[in-house]
Amino acid sequence: MKPAPFDYIRAGSVDESLDALHELGDEARILAGGQSLAAMLNMRLVRPTALIDISGLRELDRAETRDDAIEVGAACTQAALSHRLSREGRHPLLEAALPHVGHYQTRSRGTVCGSIAHADPSAELPLCLMALGGEVLLRSRQKRRRVPAEAFFLGVISTACAPDEMIEAVRFPLPKPAYGYAFDEVSRRHGDFALAAFAAIAGPRTIRMAVGGVADRPVSREWPMLEGAALDDALNAFAWELRGQDDQHATAAYRRGLVRKVGRRVIEEAMRCRG
Amino acid sequence: MPRLKAGQRHEVAFTLNGVAVRGEAEPRMLLTDFLRHVIGVTGTHVGCEHGVCGACTIRLDGVATRGCLLFAVQVAGRDVKTVEGLGGSDGRLSPLQEAFRRNHALQCGFCTAGILMSLDDFLEKNPSPTEPEVREVLSGHLCRCTGYTGIVRAALETAKGNADA
Incomplete structure:
Protein backbone atom coordinates (compact mmCIF):
# COMPACT_ATOMS: atom_id res chain seq x y z
CA MET A 1 0.00 0.00 0.00
CA LYS A 2 2.82 2.39 -0.85
CA PRO A 3 3.08 4.20 -4.18
CA ALA A 4 5.73 3.31 -6.75
CA PRO A 5 8.45 5.99 -7.05
CA PHE A 6 7.63 9.23 -8.84
CA ASP A 7 9.15 12.68 -9.32
CA TYR A 8 7.23 15.41 -7.54
CA ILE A 9 6.83 18.67 -9.43
CA ARG A 10 5.34 21.64 -7.63
CA ALA A 11 3.93 23.81 -10.39
CA GLY A 12 4.28 27.54 -9.89
CA SER A 13 1.70 28.41 -12.55
CA VAL A 14 -0.71 26.83 -15.02
CA ASP A 15 1.82 27.46 -17.80
CA GLU A 16 4.46 25.51 -15.88
CA SER A 17 2.03 22.62 -15.39
CA LEU A 18 1.26 22.58 -19.11
CA ASP A 19 4.97 22.66 -20.00
CA ALA A 20 5.56 19.67 -17.72
CA LEU A 21 2.57 17.83 -19.23
CA HIS A 22 3.81 18.61 -22.73
CA GLU A 23 7.20 17.14 -21.87
CA LEU A 24 6.01 14.09 -19.94
CA GLY A 25 2.62 13.23 -21.53
CA ASP A 26 0.97 10.13 -20.13
CA GLU A 27 3.97 9.49 -17.85
CA ALA A 28 2.70 12.29 -15.60
CA ARG A 29 -0.49 12.88 -13.64
CA ILE A 30 -1.92 16.13 -12.35
CA LEU A 31 -2.26 16.12 -8.55
CA ALA A 32 -4.82 18.50 -7.06
CA GLY A 33 -6.56 17.34 -3.86
CA GLY A 34 -5.37 13.76 -4.33
CA GLN A 35 -8.47 12.24 -2.73
CA SER A 36 -8.87 9.79 -5.61
CA LEU A 37 -5.39 9.86 -7.15
CA ALA A 38 -3.41 9.27 -3.93
CA ALA A 39 -5.58 6.23 -3.14
CA MET A 40 -4.97 4.90 -6.66
CA LEU A 41 -1.24 5.52 -6.24
CA ASN A 42 -1.17 3.77 -2.86
CA MET A 43 -2.89 0.74 -4.38
CA ARG A 44 -0.59 0.98 -7.43
CA LEU A 45 -3.55 1.06 -9.76
CA VAL A 46 -1.65 3.92 -11.45
CA ARG A 47 2.13 4.28 -11.62
CA PRO A 48 3.01 7.66 -13.13
CA THR A 49 6.68 8.60 -13.16
CA ALA A 50 5.84 12.17 -12.17
CA LEU A 51 3.15 14.07 -10.29
CA ILE A 52 2.48 17.71 -11.13
CA ASP A 53 1.00 19.35 -8.04
CA ILE A 54 -1.39 22.18 -8.91
CA SER A 55 -3.07 22.38 -5.50
CA GLY A 56 -1.22 25.58 -4.57
CA LEU A 57 -2.15 27.53 -7.71
CA ARG A 58 -4.26 30.54 -6.72
CA GLU A 59 -5.25 31.19 -10.36
CA LEU A 60 -7.12 27.85 -10.33
CA ASP A 61 -8.73 28.30 -6.91
CA ARG A 62 -11.89 30.00 -8.07
CA ALA A 63 -15.64 29.48 -8.40
CA GLU A 64 -17.48 32.25 -10.18
CA THR A 65 -20.59 32.89 -12.23
CA ARG A 66 -19.80 33.35 -15.92
CA ASP A 67 -22.28 33.32 -18.80
CA ASP A 68 -25.11 31.43 -17.09
CA ALA A 69 -22.85 28.85 -15.44
CA ILE A 70 -20.84 28.42 -12.27
CA GLU A 71 -17.28 27.99 -13.46
CA VAL A 72 -15.15 26.08 -10.96
CA GLY A 73 -11.36 26.14 -11.28
CA ALA A 74 -9.17 23.07 -10.91
CA ALA A 75 -7.88 23.91 -7.42
CA CYS A 76 -11.30 24.71 -5.88
CA THR A 77 -12.20 22.13 -3.23
CA GLN A 78 -15.58 20.51 -2.86
CA ALA A 79 -15.88 22.07 0.61
CA ALA A 80 -15.12 25.55 -0.76
CA LEU A 81 -17.78 25.23 -3.46
CA SER A 82 -20.25 23.89 -0.92
CA HIS A 83 -19.66 26.84 1.44
CA ARG A 84 -20.02 29.29 -1.38
CA LEU A 85 -23.26 27.81 -2.68
CA SER A 86 -24.85 27.52 0.74
CA ARG A 87 -24.07 31.20 1.32
CA GLU A 88 -25.50 32.26 -2.02
CA GLY A 89 -28.27 29.65 -2.33
CA ARG A 90 -28.08 29.64 -6.10
CA HIS A 91 -27.76 26.05 -7.14
CA PRO A 92 -30.24 23.56 -5.66
CA LEU A 93 -28.87 20.52 -7.52
CA LEU A 94 -25.22 21.02 -6.56
CA GLU A 95 -26.20 21.98 -3.02
CA ALA A 96 -28.16 18.74 -2.68
CA ALA A 97 -25.40 16.59 -4.20
CA LEU A 98 -22.25 17.99 -2.56
CA PRO A 99 -22.91 16.64 0.97
CA HIS A 100 -22.89 13.13 -0.57
CA VAL A 101 -19.43 13.57 -2.14
CA GLY A 102 -16.99 11.52 -0.04
CA HIS A 103 -16.81 12.64 3.58
CA TYR A 104 -16.28 15.85 5.57
CA GLN A 105 -12.60 14.90 5.84
CA THR A 106 -12.14 14.32 2.07
CA ARG A 107 -14.24 17.22 0.75
CA SER A 108 -11.81 19.50 2.59
CA ARG A 109 -9.05 18.68 0.08
CA GLY A 110 -10.85 16.90 -2.73
CA THR A 111 -11.43 19.18 -5.71
CA VAL A 112 -14.50 19.51 -7.90
CA CYS A 113 -12.46 19.14 -11.10
CA GLY A 114 -10.55 16.20 -9.61
CA SER A 115 -13.79 14.28 -9.19
CA ILE A 116 -14.68 15.06 -12.82
CA ALA A 117 -11.18 14.01 -13.98
CA HIS A 118 -11.33 10.75 -12.02
CA ALA A 119 -14.72 9.90 -13.60
CA ASP A 120 -15.89 7.23 -11.17
CA PRO A 121 -19.22 5.99 -12.60
CA SER A 122 -20.94 6.39 -9.23
CA ALA A 123 -19.54 9.84 -8.36
CA GLU A 124 -21.99 12.67 -7.73
CA LEU A 125 -20.24 15.59 -9.48
CA PRO A 126 -19.87 13.89 -12.89
CA LEU A 127 -23.55 12.97 -12.53
CA CYS A 128 -24.55 16.59 -11.88
CA LEU A 129 -22.41 17.83 -14.77
CA MET A 130 -24.15 15.31 -17.04
CA ALA A 131 -27.66 16.16 -15.81
CA LEU A 132 -27.08 19.90 -16.24
CA GLY A 133 -25.42 19.52 -19.65
CA GLY A 134 -22.24 21.17 -18.37
CA GLU A 135 -18.83 21.50 -19.98
CA VAL A 136 -15.23 20.66 -19.19
CA LEU A 137 -12.58 23.26 -20.06
CA LEU A 138 -9.44 21.47 -21.19
CA ARG A 139 -6.12 23.11 -21.86
CA SER A 140 -2.81 21.97 -23.28
CA ARG A 141 0.26 24.04 -24.18
CA GLN A 142 -1.07 24.38 -27.72
CA LYS A 143 -4.77 24.99 -27.26
CA ARG A 144 -7.89 25.28 -25.18
CA ARG A 145 -11.09 23.36 -25.88
CA ARG A 146 -14.52 22.93 -24.33
CA VAL A 147 -15.94 19.42 -24.16
CA PRO A 148 -19.61 18.83 -23.30
CA ALA A 149 -20.14 16.38 -20.41
CA GLU A 150 -21.84 13.94 -22.83
CA ALA A 151 -18.59 13.64 -24.80
CA PHE A 152 -16.20 13.83 -21.84
CA PHE A 153 -17.06 10.68 -19.88
CA LEU A 154 -15.99 7.65 -21.89
CA GLY A 155 -16.25 4.83 -19.36
CA VAL A 156 -15.03 3.66 -15.95
CA ILE A 157 -12.35 6.23 -14.91
CA SER A 158 -11.88 7.07 -18.57
CA THR A 159 -12.36 10.53 -20.12
CA ALA A 160 -11.68 12.57 -23.26
CA CYS A 161 -8.81 14.42 -21.53
CA ALA A 162 -5.66 13.84 -23.65
CA PRO A 163 -2.29 13.04 -21.99
CA ASP A 164 -0.96 16.57 -22.58
CA GLU A 165 -4.17 18.25 -21.38
CA MET A 166 -5.40 19.23 -17.96
CA ILE A 167 -8.81 20.30 -16.76
CA GLU A 168 -8.63 24.01 -16.15
CA ALA A 169 -12.23 24.39 -15.00
CA VAL A 170 -15.69 22.88 -15.26
CA ARG A 171 -18.92 24.73 -15.96
CA PHE A 172 -22.17 23.84 -14.22
CA PRO A 173 -25.07 25.68 -15.91
CA LEU A 174 -27.10 27.82 -13.50
CA PRO A 175 -30.64 26.76 -12.65
CA LYS A 176 -33.32 28.12 -14.97
CA PRO A 177 -36.51 29.82 -13.82
CA ALA A 178 -39.58 27.52 -13.83
CA TYR A 179 -37.35 24.45 -13.58
CA GLY A 180 -37.14 22.14 -10.54
CA TYR A 181 -34.03 20.22 -9.44
CA ALA A 182 -33.59 17.19 -7.17
CA PHE A 183 -30.87 14.74 -6.17
CA ASP A 184 -30.78 11.53 -4.19
CA GLU A 185 -28.69 8.39 -3.96
CA VAL A 186 -28.70 4.99 -2.32
CA SER A 187 -25.53 3.80 -0.59
CA ARG A 188 -24.68 1.43 2.25
CA ARG A 189 -23.43 4.22 4.48
CA HIS A 190 -23.43 7.98 4.06
CA GLY A 191 -20.38 8.89 1.96
CA ASP A 192 -19.92 5.43 0.47
CA PHE A 193 -19.96 4.97 -3.27
CA ALA A 194 -23.55 5.09 -4.51
CA LEU A 195 -25.25 1.88 -5.62
CA ALA A 196 -27.29 4.25 -7.75
CA ALA A 197 -27.46 8.06 -7.80
CA PHE A 198 -30.05 10.31 -9.44
CA ALA A 199 -30.17 13.93 -10.56
CA ALA A 200 -33.49 15.09 -12.01
CA ILE A 201 -34.48 18.33 -13.72
CA ALA A 202 -38.16 19.06 -14.34
CA GLY A 203 -39.00 21.85 -16.78
CA PRO A 204 -42.34 23.22 -17.96
CA ARG A 205 -42.54 20.60 -20.73
CA THR A 206 -39.69 18.18 -20.15
CA ILE A 207 -38.17 15.82 -17.62
CA ARG A 208 -34.46 15.11 -17.65
CA MET A 209 -32.71 12.61 -15.40
CA ALA A 210 -29.15 11.40 -15.09
CA VAL A 211 -28.29 8.12 -13.35
CA GLY A 212 -24.91 7.27 -11.83
CA GLY A 213 -23.54 4.04 -10.40
CA VAL A 214 -25.38 1.71 -12.79
CA ALA A 215 -23.73 2.05 -16.21
CA ASP A 216 -19.98 2.54 -16.76
CA ARG A 217 -20.49 6.33 -16.73
CA PRO A 218 -23.27 8.76 -15.78
CA VAL A 219 -26.05 8.57 -18.35
CA SER A 220 -28.84 11.09 -18.94
CA ARG A 221 -32.24 10.89 -20.64
CA GLU A 222 -34.78 13.52 -21.53
CA TRP A 223 -38.49 12.91 -21.98
CA PRO A 224 -41.49 15.07 -22.74
CA MET A 225 -43.58 15.61 -19.61
CA LEU A 226 -44.76 12.14 -18.51
CA GLU A 227 -46.94 11.02 -15.64
CA GLY A 228 -48.40 7.86 -14.12
CA ALA A 229 -47.88 4.60 -16.00
CA ALA A 230 -46.15 6.36 -18.93
CA LEU A 231 -43.42 7.59 -16.57
CA ASP A 232 -43.09 4.10 -15.06
CA ASP A 233 -42.68 2.62 -18.54
CA ALA A 234 -40.05 5.22 -19.51
CA LEU A 235 -38.09 4.53 -16.32
CA ASN A 236 -38.32 0.78 -16.81
CA ALA A 237 -36.95 1.10 -20.34
CA PHE A 238 -34.16 3.40 -19.08
CA ALA A 239 -33.32 0.95 -16.25
CA TRP A 240 -32.76 -1.86 -18.81
CA GLU A 241 -30.86 0.36 -21.24
CA LEU A 242 -28.29 1.18 -18.53
CA ARG A 243 -27.19 -2.48 -18.58
CA GLY A 244 -26.13 -2.53 -14.92
CA GLN A 245 -24.03 -5.47 -13.72
CA ASP A 246 -24.10 -7.68 -10.65
CA ASP A 247 -21.25 -6.87 -8.27
CA GLN A 248 -20.41 -7.48 -4.62
CA HIS A 249 -22.53 -4.48 -3.56
CA ALA A 250 -25.80 -5.12 -5.40
CA THR A 251 -27.37 -7.15 -8.18
CA ALA A 252 -28.26 -5.70 -11.56
CA ALA A 253 -31.94 -6.42 -10.79
CA TYR A 254 -31.74 -4.41 -7.56
CA ARG A 255 -30.18 -1.49 -9.41
CA ARG A 256 -32.96 -1.60 -12.02
CA GLY A 257 -35.41 -1.49 -9.14
CA LEU A 258 -33.67 1.59 -7.78
CA VAL A 259 -33.93 3.33 -11.15
CA ARG A 260 -37.69 2.62 -11.27
CA LYS A 261 -38.54 3.51 -7.66
CA VAL A 262 -35.95 6.02 -6.43
CA GLY A 263 -35.62 7.53 -9.91
CA ARG A 264 -39.35 8.20 -9.94
CA ARG A 265 -39.27 9.70 -6.46
CA VAL A 266 -36.45 12.08 -7.45
CA ILE A 267 -38.28 13.13 -10.62
CA GLU A 268 -41.43 13.83 -8.60
CA GLU A 269 -39.42 15.90 -6.15
CA ALA A 270 -37.95 17.92 -9.03
CA MET A 271 -41.50 18.53 -10.32
CA ARG A 272 -42.61 19.76 -6.91
CA CYS A 273 -39.63 22.14 -6.75
CA ARG A 274 -40.47 23.88 -10.04
CA GLY A 275 -40.62 27.62 -9.49
CA MET B 1 9.96 24.83 -11.22
CA LEU B 86 -4.56 18.21 21.67
CA GLY B 87 -3.65 17.85 25.34
CA GLY B 88 -1.54 20.15 27.49
CA SER B 89 2.24 19.74 27.68
CA ASP B 90 1.77 18.50 31.26
CA GLY B 91 -0.18 15.48 29.98
CA ARG B 92 -3.54 17.06 30.75
CA LEU B 93 -6.33 15.89 28.41
CA SER B 94 -8.30 18.35 26.28
CA PRO B 95 -12.04 18.76 27.07
CA LEU B 96 -12.85 16.57 24.03
CA GLN B 97 -10.47 13.84 25.20
CA GLU B 98 -11.94 14.03 28.73
CA ALA B 99 -15.43 13.66 27.25
CA PHE B 100 -14.26 10.58 25.31
CA ARG B 101 -13.04 9.05 28.56
CA ARG B 102 -16.24 9.84 30.48
CA ASN B 103 -18.50 8.48 27.72
CA HIS B 104 -16.61 5.26 26.95
CA ALA B 105 -16.07 6.64 23.44
CA LEU B 106 -13.07 4.39 22.83
CA GLN B 107 -12.09 0.83 23.48
CA CYS B 108 -9.08 -0.39 21.50
CA GLY B 109 -8.25 3.20 20.50
CA PHE B 110 -7.14 2.47 16.96
CA CYS B 111 -9.65 4.83 15.32
CA THR B 112 -9.62 7.37 18.15
CA ALA B 113 -6.77 9.67 17.09
CA GLY B 114 -8.37 10.30 13.70
CA ILE B 115 -11.83 10.86 15.17
CA LEU B 116 -10.44 13.33 17.72
CA MET B 117 -8.76 15.35 14.96
CA SER B 118 -11.94 15.43 12.85
CA LEU B 119 -14.00 16.57 15.82
CA ASP B 120 -11.31 19.07 16.89
CA ASP B 121 -11.75 20.75 13.47
CA PHE B 122 -15.52 20.30 13.27
CA LEU B 123 -16.37 21.60 16.76
CA GLU B 124 -14.15 24.63 16.24
CA LYS B 125 -16.11 25.53 13.09
CA ASN B 126 -19.51 24.35 14.36
CA PRO B 127 -19.66 25.14 18.08
CA SER B 128 -23.26 23.94 18.58
CA PRO B 129 -23.85 21.03 16.19
CA THR B 130 -26.92 18.81 16.01
CA GLU B 131 -26.62 15.06 16.49
CA PRO B 132 -27.18 14.32 12.75
CA GLU B 133 -24.37 16.76 11.90
CA VAL B 134 -22.01 14.97 14.30
CA ARG B 135 -23.03 11.60 12.84
CA GLU B 136 -22.41 12.91 9.31
CA VAL B 137 -18.83 13.86 10.26
CA LEU B 138 -18.33 10.48 11.93
CA SER B 139 -19.42 8.72 8.73
CA GLY B 140 -15.86 9.47 7.60
CA HIS B 141 -14.47 7.13 10.28
CA LEU B 142 -14.70 3.44 10.95
CA CYS B 143 -14.86 2.25 14.57
CA ARG B 144 -15.19 -1.50 14.93
CA CYS B 145 -15.42 -1.95 18.72
CA THR B 146 -17.43 0.55 20.74
CA GLY B 147 -19.87 1.64 18.07
CA TYR B 148 -20.59 5.31 17.69
CA THR B 149 -23.07 6.09 20.48
CA GLY B 150 -20.43 7.06 23.04
CA ILE B 151 -18.46 9.03 20.46
CA VAL B 152 -21.55 11.05 19.46
CA ARG B 153 -22.34 11.67 23.14
CA ALA B 154 -18.78 12.83 23.83
CA ALA B 155 -18.86 15.25 20.88
CA LEU B 156 -22.21 16.76 21.90
CA GLU B 157 -21.15 16.99 25.55
CA THR B 158 -17.95 18.81 24.56
CA ALA B 159 -19.93 21.29 22.46
CA LYS B 160 -22.34 21.90 25.36
CA GLY B 161 -19.44 22.26 27.80
CA ASN B 162 -17.78 24.82 25.52
CA ALA B 163 -21.06 26.75 25.27
CA ASP B 164 -21.57 26.75 29.06
CA ALA B 165 -17.98 27.77 29.81
Missing part, protein backbone atom coordinates in the same frame (compact mmCIF):
# COMPACT_ATOMS: atom_id res chain seq x y z
CA PRO B 2 11.03 22.64 -8.27
CA ARG B 3 11.26 18.99 -9.29
CA LEU B 4 11.99 16.50 -6.54
CA LYS B 5 13.50 13.36 -8.03
CA ALA B 6 12.13 9.91 -7.36
CA GLY B 7 14.37 7.61 -5.32
CA GLN B 8 16.16 10.51 -3.64
CA ARG B 9 15.48 11.93 -0.22
CA HIS B 10 14.57 15.57 0.06
CA GLU B 11 14.53 17.81 3.07
CA VAL B 12 11.01 18.53 4.39
CA ALA B 13 10.42 21.11 7.12
CA PHE B 14 7.08 22.10 8.63
CA THR B 15 5.40 22.98 11.89
CA LEU B 16 4.08 20.03 13.89
CA ASN B 17 1.89 20.87 16.86
CA GLY B 18 3.48 24.30 17.10
CA VAL B 19 7.08 23.05 16.92
CA ALA B 20 9.38 23.25 13.88
CA VAL B 21 10.33 19.76 12.63
CA ARG B 22 12.42 18.55 9.73
CA GLY B 23 13.46 15.31 8.12
CA GLU B 24 14.14 13.68 4.77
CA ALA B 25 11.60 11.99 2.54
CA GLU B 26 11.37 10.49 -0.92
CA PRO B 27 8.54 12.08 -2.93
CA ARG B 28 6.44 8.93 -2.56
CA MET B 29 6.59 8.86 1.24
CA LEU B 30 3.15 9.32 2.80
CA LEU B 31 2.77 11.96 5.50
CA THR B 32 1.60 9.24 7.90
CA ASP B 33 4.84 7.28 7.43
CA PHE B 34 6.92 10.45 7.72
CA LEU B 35 5.26 11.34 11.04
CA ARG B 36 5.61 7.85 12.47
CA HIS B 37 8.96 6.67 11.11
CA VAL B 38 10.99 9.80 10.43
CA ILE B 39 9.76 12.19 13.13
CA GLY B 40 8.88 9.32 15.50
CA VAL B 41 5.46 10.67 16.52
CA THR B 42 3.17 7.65 16.49
CA GLY B 43 -0.21 8.98 17.66
CA THR B 44 -1.46 9.15 14.06
CA HIS B 45 -2.54 5.64 13.09
CA VAL B 46 -2.42 3.94 9.72
CA GLY B 47 -5.40 1.84 8.70
CA CYS B 48 -6.59 1.36 5.14
CA GLU B 49 -4.17 3.72 3.36
CA HIS B 50 -6.76 4.70 0.79
CA GLY B 51 -8.73 7.35 2.60
CA VAL B 52 -11.67 5.25 3.76
CA CYS B 53 -11.14 4.33 7.43
CA GLY B 54 -10.22 7.76 8.82
CA ALA B 55 -7.65 6.51 11.37
CA CYS B 56 -4.91 8.77 9.94
CA THR B 57 -6.94 12.01 9.97
CA ILE B 58 -4.84 15.05 10.90
CA ARG B 59 -5.32 18.82 10.60
CA LEU B 60 -3.39 20.54 7.80
CA ASP B 61 -3.47 24.33 8.20
CA GLY B 62 -6.42 23.75 10.52
CA VAL B 63 -8.40 21.56 8.12
CA ALA B 64 -9.17 17.91 8.93
CA THR B 65 -7.82 15.71 6.17
CA ARG B 66 -6.44 12.23 5.53
CA GLY B 67 -2.75 11.85 6.37
CA CYS B 68 -2.51 8.79 4.12
CA LEU B 69 -3.57 10.75 1.01
CA LEU B 70 -0.84 13.35 1.45
CA PHE B 71 2.82 13.05 0.62
CA ALA B 72 5.28 14.42 3.15
CA VAL B 73 6.83 16.72 0.52
CA GLN B 74 3.44 18.40 0.08
CA VAL B 75 3.33 19.76 3.62
CA ALA B 76 6.66 21.64 3.46
CA GLY B 77 6.20 24.99 5.17
CA ARG B 78 2.69 24.15 6.37
CA ASP B 79 1.10 23.71 9.77
CA VAL B 80 0.26 20.15 10.83
CA LYS B 81 -1.63 19.21 13.99
CA THR B 82 -1.89 15.64 15.22
CA VAL B 83 -3.46 14.02 18.27
CA GLU B 84 -0.29 14.80 20.25
CA GLY B 85 -1.19 18.47 19.92
